[in-house]
Amino acid sequence: MKFIHLTDLHLTAPGEKLWGLDPHQRVQAALDDIVAHHADAERVIITGDLTERGERAAYAALKEMLDRLPMSYHLMLGNHDEREAYYSVFGGPKDDDGFAQHAIETSVGRFLFLDTLKGPPSSAGLYCQVRRAWLSARLDGPVWLFQHHPPFPIGHPLMDLIPLDDGEGFGALLVGKDVRHLFFGHAHRTISGQWRGIPFSALPSLNHQLPLVGGSVPTVYSDEPSLYAAVLIEENRTIVHSDAFLDRHPAQMAPEAERGNWY
Template identity: 45%
Template sequence: MKLLQLTDIHLTKPGETIGDRDPNANFQKALAHAIHLHGDADALVITGDLSDWGDREDYIRLKEMLAPVPFPVHLCIGNHDERDVFLSVFPETSDDNGFVQSVFDLPVGTGIVLDSWGPNSHAGFYCETRRAWLATQLERLEGPVFLFMHHNPVPIGIAPMDQIMLQEAEAFGQLVARHADKIRHIFHGHCHLPLCGSLHGVPFSAPRGTNHAGWPDFGNDRNLSASDLPEAYAVILAGDNSVMVHMVEFGYQGEIRREGSPDYADWDRLTMVR
């Protein structure tokens, strides 16, 4: 099974930039790159911050951009989004409680999109109603289950980012712990950093994002930190017993060289290209 994860696309008014980068152009570039190289993907999930300011025009433009994608697309919302505005364009993504949550079949197991949005805050929230919904899904599914969400459920050790992580992390973690035998992996965004770790034994990961990049500035206790690292998305390869996650830096502009060999017999000091 092959899945694609794009995150933090931050669509905004045409011509506007974020970090001197054009988020609309970069999202289109990411889509084109992913479709060209991974047209055999089983699904694409975009894990939030679909719009930079939650404007309806951004969601309309997103719908138009996604129309040609040749595989199923599933959407999370993030702190930069506006749930009601998003649902006015994508009403089919709502669960029975009005949250942007859904369950979808995969060649290996099941995917679940989670809604960690909350009003007037950049932090993430996963209230009792949402936890009850997720618990119901996890109880009825056989597994493996792959969770997709925007906010990081584990502190990353950088103070400003940890202030805006998932606020109900302990309650969410307890729910994950009860179903750790079914949950294969958690995929999130939000931090604009390549991250990996585990929560109650369940691995999680995040790619950098398709536009502006963060930096792990552990000495910064007040501001969010940015860098000029390349834009990226994730390619996820999963089988019955394994998960492999690649971060593909599609924004890299340098040379890609094919050198060396996996054949040990070709490793020669005089002739091997290094």
């Protein structure tokens, strides 16, 4: 099965740029590319920071773009999101306690979409006891986790100021469970590795990035390639491809060169 992972859209009110870039144009370009090249994907999964300031108009613009997709989509909230404004546009899904989290059964196991929004003034994440109870009740069988905040330090001095609170407590819930992969956002960088034996991956934002080394550019954020991921899952195999869709250009070669000799 195939799905698409996107993250950190940071949509503004329509017509408003963010750090010199147009997040609406970025999202539409990504969705157009996904429809053109990955129409066979089962779903699009977006791991939070859907908007920059939680504005209703930004959520409405997002819904309009997503509703044109031929596949289903699943949204999570990040620290830049606002739960009530999100619900006012999307309606849900929400759990019985009002958090924006839900579960679906897929051909490869259960996908769990978590709500790690803590809320202002903090940009860190929170996964409280109520949300933990929801998760703990759904960890039987193979599961795939999707959330905004990483539950561990990622080795970046700025991001490590605002991870998920008590990530080790969160990790303790997963001990002995069959967690196949953790997908998260928040980092505004490509990251992959493993945590407590769980493979994970994260992606850049569709808009602005966080330079790996502070001071390598004179600003806090950087303009580096945006990526989406095409994730391929078969029994005993998970492949996470990333595609720099805005930076994909033909190579300097004749169109017929290097064809027919790949064996």
